[in-house]
Amino acid sequence: MTDMTTASPTISPALLYEDAQAAIVQLTEAFGFTRTALYESEEGAVLHAELVYGNGMVMVGSRGTGGVFDHAMAGAGPAAVYVVVEDTDAHHRRARENGAEILMPPTDQEYGSRDYMARDVGGNIWSFGTYAPQGPEAAAAG
Helix, strand or coil, rough: CCCCCCCCCCCCCEEEEEHHHHHHHHHHHHHCCCEEEEECCCCEEEEEEEEECCCEEEEECCCCCCCHHHHHHCCCCEEEEECCCCCCHHHHHHHHHHCCCCEEEEEEHHHHHHHHECCCCCCCCCEEEECCCCCHHHHHHH
């Protein structure tokens, strides 16, 4: 079994933004991600950035760069991403204090999680909460 506390994530959402620099600021300041990589064009467009939270990662880039992924994503809608956090209320406070658009305040769910939902500057929906999916090893054992 892979040690997921130190291994690279095997699934990483990739999101494109009209203003990827603003998205990186929001994801780091409001949502607590840490930027670990940033590659920019000479014009300042984000060609590729990596932001981590726990053992998960999201890859971020600018729309309009002309690459294959940029063309494939043309007209694609926003994405939804779920991130496990230890303290939903504290995470929500940080997001709200940093101007994130809150769509649902911290709410206890029937399945035992406490979640909140926000929209980022690119229209993507982020849910943060205490529900931790068990992953493929637990599913195979069940």
